[in-house]
Amino acid sequence: SFSDFCAQHRGRDLFRMKSARRSPPPIYVNVYTLSGRSLDVELEPGSSVAGLKHVIAHEWVIPALFQQLVRGAELVQDTEKVSCGCYLLVVSLDGACDDPENGTSERRIAALHALVGLGSRSAAIDWVFGCFEDEDEDVRNAAVQTLAQLTERGDRKIVNALVSRLEHGRWFVRKAALSALCQLSDRGDPDAIRATCGRLEDRLSDVRRAAVQALSNLAVPGDSNVVVAVSAVLEDGLSDVRRAAVQTLCNITLRGDKAALDAVKARFQHVRWPVRQAAVQAMSKIAEPGDRQSICAVYARLEDRCLDVRRTAVRAVAEMAVRGDSHAVSMICACFADKVPCLREASVPALAQIAEKGNRTAVKAVCSLFSDESWMVRLAAVRTLPEIAEKGDESAVTSACTCLEDDLRHVRRAALQTLSLISERGHEVAVTSTLARVMDDSAKIRRAALWTLAKISNTNDQRVVAAVCECLEDRHPDVRATAVQLLAQFADEGRCPLRPTCFFQSFSRSAARSSLIKASESSRLSFSAATFFFRCPFEALSGVRLLICRWSPPTVSCFALGGQKR
Numbered sequence: 001s002f003s004d005f006c007a008q009h010r011g012r013d014l015f016r017m018k019s020a021r022r023s024p025p026p027i028y029v030n031v032y033t034l035s036g037r038s039l040d041v042e043l044e045p046g047s048s049v050a051g052l053k054h055v056i057a058h059e060w061v062i063p064a065l066f067q068q069l070v071r072g073a074e075l076v077q078d079t080e081k082v083s084c085g086c087y088l089l090v091v092s093l094d095g096a097c098d099d100p101e102n103g104t105s106e107r108r109i110a111a112l113h114a115l116v117g118l119g120s121r122s123a124a125i126d127w128v129f130g131c132f133e134d135e136d137e138d139v140r141n142a143a144v145q146t147l148a149q150l151t152e153r154g155d156r157k158i159v160n161a162l163v164s165r166l167e168h169g170r171w172f173v174r175k176a177a178l179s180a181l182c183q184l185s186d187r188g189d190p191d192a193i194r195a196t197c198g199r200l201e202d203r204l205s206d207v208r209r210a211a212v213q214a215l216s217n218l219a220v221p222g223d224s225n226v227v228v229a230v231s232a233v234l235e236d237g238l239s240d241v242r243r244a245a246v247q248t249l250c251n252i253t254l255r256g257d258k259a260a261l262d263a264v265k266a267r268f269q270h271v272r273w274p275v276r277q278a279a280v281q282a283m284s285k286i287a288e289p290g291d292r293q294s295i296c297a298v299y300a301r302l303e304d305r306c307l308d309v310r311r312t313a314v315r316a317v318a319e320m321a322v323r324g325d326s327h328a329v330s331m332i333c334a335c336f337a338d339k340v341p342c343l344r345e346a347s348v349p350a351l352a353q354i355a356e357k358g359n360r361t362a363v364k365a366v367c368s369l370f371s372d373e374s375w376m377v378r379l380a381a382v383r384t385l386p387e388i389a390e391k392g393d394e395s396a397v398t399s400a401c402t403c404l405e406d407d408l409r410h411v412r413r414a415a416l417q418t419l420s421l422i423s424e425r426g427h428e429v430a431v432t433s434t435l436a437r438v439m440d441d442s443a444k445i446r447r448a449a450l451w452t453l454a455k456i457s458n459t460n461d462q463r464v465v466a467a468v469c470e471c472l473e474d475r476h477p478d479v480r481a482t483a484v485q486l487l488a489q490f491a492d493e494g495r496c497p498l499r500p501t502c503f504f505q506s507f508s509r510s511a512a513r514s515s516l517i518k519a520s521e522s523s524r525l526s527f528s529a530a531t532f533f534f535r536c537p538f539e540a541l542s543g544v545r546l547l548i549c550r551w552s553p554p555t556v557s558c559f560a561l562g563g564q565k566r
Contacts, residue, residue, distance in 0.1 A: 024045040025045070026042050026043065026044065026045065027042070027043045027044070027045060027047060027082055027083065027084050028040070028041075028042055028084050029041045029042075029043060029052060029082060029084065029085065029086075029087060030085070030086045030087070031052070031056060031069075031086075031087050031088075031089050032086060032087075032088060032089065033088070033089050033090075034088070034090075037060070039056065039059055039060065041055050041056075043055070043082055046081060047081070047082045048078065048079060048080065048081060048082065049069060049076050049077065049078050049079070049080050049081075049082055050064070050078040050079070051082070052069070052082050052087070053067045053069070053078065056089065062089075062091060066091050066092060067089060067090075067091065067092075068089075068090045068091075068092045069087045069088065069089060069090075070087065070088040070090060071085065071086075071087050071088075125147070125150055125151065125158070128143050128146050128147050128150065129143075129147075129161065129165075131143035132144075132165065132173050132176045132177065132180075133168075133170065133173055135172075137172070140172060140175075140176045141176075141179075143176065144176055144179045144180045144183070147180050147184070148180065148183045148184060151184060153183075153184055153185075153186065154184070154185065154186040154189075155184065158184055159181070159184060159185050159189065159191070159192060160191075162177045162180050162181045162184065162185075162192075163177075163181070163191060163192060163195045165177035166178065166181075166195050166196070166198070166199055171202070171203075171204040171206065171207055172206075174199065174202065174204075174207050174210075175204075175206055175207050175210045178196065178199060178207070178210040178211055178213075178214045179210060179214070181195075181196065181214060181218070182196075182213070182214035182215075182216075182217040182218055183217070185218055187217065187218060187219070187220060188218075188219070188220040188223075189218065192218055193215070193218050193219060193223075193226060196211050196214050196215055196218055197211070197215070197225075197226065197229045199211035200212065200229060200230075200232070200233055205236075205237075205238045205240065205241055208233070208236065208238075208241050209238075209240055209241045209244045212230060212233055212241065212244040212245050212248050213244055213247075213248065215229075215230060215248055215252065216247070216248045216251040216252060219252045220252075221251070221252050221253065221254055222252075222253070222254045222257065223252065224259045226252055227249070227252060227253055227257065227259060227260045227263060228259070228263055230245050230248050230249055230252065231245075231249065231260065231263035231264055231266075231267070231282075232263075233245035234246070234264070234267050234275055234278045234279055234282060235267065235270065235272075235275050239274060242274065242275070242278040243278070245278065245282070246278055246281050246282045246285065249264070249282050249285070249286055250282075250285045250286060253286045255286065255287070255288050255289075256286075256287065256288035256291065257286065260286050261283070261286065261287060261294065264279050264282045264283050264286065265279070265283065265297055267279035268280070268297065268300075268301065273304070273305075273306035273308065273309055276301065276304065276306070276309050277306070277308055277309045277312050280298055280301055280309065280312045280313050280316050281312060281316065283297070283298055283316065283320075284298065284315075284316035284319045284320050285319075287320055289320065289321075289322050290320070290321060290322040290325065291320065292327070294320060295317055295320050295321060295327075295328060295331075298313050298316045298317055298320065299313065299317055299331050301313035301316075302314065302335065307340060307342070307343065310338075310340075310343055311342065311343055311346050314332065314335055314343065314346050314347050314350050315346065315350055317331055317332065317350065317354075318332065318349075318350035318351075318353040318354050319353075321354045322354070323353075323354055323355075323356060324354070324355075324356045324359075325354060326361075328354050329351065329354060329355050329359065329361060329362055330361070332347050332350050332351045332354065333351065333361060333362070333365040335347035335350075336365055336368065336369060341372075341373075341374035341376060341377055342376070344369070344372065344374070344377045345374070345376050345377050345380045348366065348369065348377070348380040348381050348384045349380065349384060351365065351366065351384070351388070352384045352387040352388055355388055357387070357388060357389075357390055358388075358389070358390040358393070359388065362388045363385075363388050363389050363393065363395070363396055364395075366381050366384060366385055366388055366389075367381075367385070367395065367396065367399040369381035370382065370399055370400075370402060370403050375406075375407075375408045375410075375411060378403070378406065378408070378411050379408070379410055379411050379414055382400065382403050382411060382414040382415050382418055383414050383417075383418070385399075385400060385418050385422065386418050386421040386422055389422050390422075391421070391422050391423075391424065392422070392423070392424040392427075393422060396422055397419065397422055397423050397427055397429065397430050398429055400415050400418050400419050400422065400423075400430075401415075401419070401429055401430060401433040403415035403418075404416070404433050404434070404436070404437055409442050409444070409445060412437065412440070412442075412445050413442075413444060413445055413448050416434065416437065416445070416448040416449055416451075416452045417448065417452070419433075419434060419452055419456060420451070420452045420455045420456060423456045424456070425455075425456055425457065425458055426456075426457065426458040426461070427456060430456050431453065431456060431457050431461065431463075431464070434449050434452050434453050434456065435449075435453065435463060435464070435467055437449035437452075438450065438453075438467045438470075438471065443474075443476035443478060443479050446471065446474065446476070446479050447478055447479050447482045450467075450468060450471060450479070450482050450483065450486055451482065451486075453467065453468070454486050454489065454490075465490060468483050468486045468487060468490070469483070469487070471483035472484070472487075
């Protein structure tokens with residue numbers, strides 16, 4: 001009844017009121033520091049000390065990781081419950097790694113990131129410097145980044161502290177100090193540069209490499225003393241250090257600097273081939289483009305007894321020469337007679353880098369490699385020809401056609417791609433040679449030949465149409481699919497691909513039907529093709545006729561429907 005309903009709800013309301021009276025009151029806490037700061041905090045009942053620390057971090061911007069709260073004379077832990085009263089806040093940096101629980105690398109890295117919120121306090125900076133000695137590389141890297149955020153660039157006190165640590169007994173401390181020094185020292189600081197150059201002969205390769213890389217940010221471009229010091233590192237025993245030296249020389253050397261060029265050139269005759277190779281690489285990056293004297297000096301390294309040095313010299317000549325330099329073109333072309341195949345192969349792209357398009361000397365030299373005994377050289381030459389020969393170059397097209405008979409499938413396929421780029425439409429030799437590849441043993445070659453024919457043949461060349469139609473019966477499905485696509489394309493171009501009715505025999509019937517559907521979907525179906533479709537007696541084409549009615553232009557559809565039984 002209604003009275004019972006009211007009594008029931010009245011009882012619920014009374015229960016809620018009593019429960020509200022029994023709920024514990026909030027906790028009121030006062031946090032103070034020895035400097036006199038005070039903060040009143042209201043917390044929910046049951047809150048932990050960790051929650052109180054988060055409130056303090058939000059109000060006073062002090063990371064919770066560095067907070068220690070004292071109640072009375074006892075240090076409270078994060079897991080303890082907060083009670084009403086006063087808490088003394090002490091900011092401590094040692095707890096982040098002295099406590100066994102916080103002593104992991106992850107906790108120390110988190111502490112370093114949190115230090116940024118404290119600002120540049122001397123105690124914080126001292127603690128960061130202490131992390132330079134940590135055995136974990138991630139901790140040391142985090143310490144370097146934290147120090148860069150806590151201090152200003154060029155701070156004399158910090159720079160001096162870093163310089164003093166370059167003499168530390170542990171190698172990873174020296175490396176961390178170098179990483180920080182290149183971020184915090186002003187460019188051109190003589191003390192920082194002098195100390196860093198002293199580490200170029202460190203007994204540890206990681207320290208030497210860090211020193212070389214640091215000089216990129218410390219030295220002023222054109223500083224001859226630093227250039228000489230870094231050039232000497234080209235003789236280092238490890239390739240990583242030598243590569244770093246080459247990159248640093250590029251950053252601190254002005255193009256064409258004579259002192260740098262002389263220092264690098266002096267290493268061309270070094271007894272160890274890696275040093276000669278590094279010197280050649282450095283020369284290509286610091287010499288002025290087109291500097292004939294430097295180019296000749298590098299070209300002389302093509303007589304080096306080490307193949308790696310010769311190969312590097314070929315690439316260096318291409319980098320140093322300006323495009324169209326006939327002297328450099330002749331130098332590279334002369335490398336095509338080298339006895340080592342990999343050097344001839346490296347010379348081909350180098351020639352394309354400096355030869356102007358249509359250069360007869362370059363085109364003739366590349367075409368001469370089509371009969372090379374090494375398939376790698378032939379392949380490189382065929383692929384490079386489009387970069388050198390102009391479109392329609394008769395001799396280049398004829399030479400490329402000879403590669404269609406190559407024993408290696410990859411060379412034949414590359415020759416087809418080259419023909420599609422350099423041959424004019426209707427070139428008889430190119431079209432005839434490509435038609436022969438439609439019967440190649442490789443399905444990939446047959447597909448490539450079909451696409452090449454579509455690009456280089458005339459629209460009225462019925463030989464190409466017939467070849468594509470024959471591929472509808474190819475044994476490979478990818479070739480048949482390519483033929484379908486090309487038939488649709490031919491119909492769109494106005495070619496009539498449907499002269500013989502034998503296209504619809506055996507398994508090719510499905511492919512033929514697909515090509516007709518694709519042709520009808522183009523909306524620009526040729527008039528003669530549409531007429532043929534409608535007059536074709538095969539039941540398999542009924543779907544095609546319907547599609548033509550739906551998608552073809554009205555004039556074609558109406559005319560083609562003329563005389564047909566509805």
